[in-house]
C-alpha cells in the first residue's frame with residue numbers, strides 16, 4: 001500500500017492510514033507500506049535549495065527548517081504520543097543533516113545532481129518515521145526502511161532513476177521476511193546506485209517505488225491510496241464531470257499517465273504488469289469507495305473511448321526539408337542526436353512525402369533538442385527546424401478503439417465543430433491511444449469537447 005502526500009499530510013490523515021493498515025492486518029493480510037513526503041514538502045525543499053543556490057545573502061535555511069520541523073513534530077505528537085520523544089530525536093537528527101548540506105551548498109555554490117537527489121529525498125525521510133510510529137501507537141509492530149534498505153537499486157540517472165532488475169531479489173530478501181511479524185514502512189521516491197549513491201525516481205516517484213516493492217515481494221495486489229476516488233475519465237481539476245472508472249487496463253492507464261494523468265506515475269505500471277499484479281487506486285479519505293482496479297485486460301467498461309489526458313508543458317518541433325525524401329538514415333540521424341542529449345520524444349508524426357517530421361517533446365527538453373538538431377540542419381541533411389512552445393497534447397485512450405472504425409472521424413469532427421484546429425495527429429501502434437496536438441489555449445476546451453462527445457461522464461455499464 002502506497003500512501004501519497006495528501007494521505008500523510010495531516011494528523012487525521014495519518015490516523016486514517018493507521019486505520020486502513022490496522023483493518024487489513026486484522027483481516028489477516030500482510031501489508032508493506034510505502035510513503036511519500038507530507039504534501040508540499042518536496043516542493044518546499046526544492047524551492048529552498050534553488051534559493052540557497054541563487055542568493056548571495058544569507059538564505060532562509062533556518063526559517064525553512066523550523067517550519068517543517070514544527071509541522072512534522074505536530075503530526076508526530078498527535079499520532080504517536082508514546083513514541084514522540086524517540087522519533088523527534090530521529091527527525092531532529094535528519095534536519096541537522098539537511099541543514100549542514102544546505103549550508104554547504106550555499107557556501108560552495110555547488111549543487112551536483114547527486115547532492116540534489118540526496119537533498120530532495122528528505123521529505124520521505126521525515127514522513128516515514130511518523131507513519132511507522134503511528135502504527136506502533138496502535139500496537140502494530142512496524143519498522144522503517146529507506147529505499148536503499150528496502151533493496152531498490154537504480155541507474156545513476158539522477159532525478160529520474162529507474163530500478164534495476166537486481167532490486168527484485170534484494171527486495172524479496174529484505175522486505176518479504178518482515179511481513180509476517182510487522183508492517184515495514186518504506187520511504188518512497190528514492191533508491192541508490194550499486195555504489196550506494198542516493199538517487200530519486202522522478203517527481204511523484206513513490207508510486208513507482210510501490211510498484212517495484214510490490215513486484216519484489218510478489219504482492220497479491222498493489223494499492224495506491226490517494227486523494228481521489230480512483231482513476232477518472234479525465235483530470236477532475238479540469239473536467240468537472242469526470243467520472244471514476246471501475247477498471248482500466250495496464251496499457252490504457254500507462255498511456256494516460258504518460259500523457260500527464262498525475263494519479264499514477266508512468267513507470268509504476270510496468271513492474272505490476274510484468275507480474276500480472278492488479279493495482280487498485282483508492283481514496284484514503286473515503287476508504288469504503290471501491291476505487292479503480294488496473295488489470296491486464298479490459299473488464300467491465302465496454303466503451304470504445306474510456307479516458308482522456310492533457311499535457312500542457314510540451315513543445316512541437318517541425319523538421320522540414322525535401323532532402324529527407326527517400327534518403328535512408330535521416331530518421332536515424334535525427335533520433336540518435338536527440339537521444340544523445342536525452343531528449344524524450346513523446347509523439348512522432350511523419351508525412352508520407354517524408355519531407356516533414358514533427359515531434360512532441362517535453363518543453364524542458366526544447367533547448368537540448370534545438371542544440372541536437374541545429375548541426376544536422378547545418379550539414380544540409382534537413383532544411384530547417386522550427387518549433388512552437390505554445391501547444392498542448394491530448395491523448396484519447398481506450399482499448400476498444402482498435403477494433404472500432406470511425407472513432408478517429410468522431411474525434412476530429414467533434415473538434416472541427418468546436419472550431420479547434422489540430423496541428424498534429426499520432427496513433428500509437430497499440431491502438432489504445434490516439435493523440436493530437438492543439439494550440440496551448442485550446443487544450444482544456446478540446447478535453448471537454450471530447451469528454452462530452454463520448455459521454456464519458458455517464459455510467460458505461462451498458
Ligand code: ADP
Nearest residue numbers: 004005006226227230231232234235261262263
Ligand atoms: P498523491 O499525492 O496521492 O500521489 P497526486 O496529486 O500525485 O496524489 O495524484 C492524484 C491527483 O491526480 C488527483 O488529485 C487528481 O487531481 C489528479 N489527476 C489527474 N488526472 C487524473 C485522472 N485521470 N484520474 C484521477 N486523478 C487524476
Ligand code: ASP
Nearest residue numbers: 036042189203204205206
Ligand atoms: N515526494 C515526491 C514528490 O513530491 C515523490 C512522491 O510524492 O511520489 O515528487
Ligand code: MG
Nearest residue numbers: 004204262263
Ligand atoms: Mg502522486
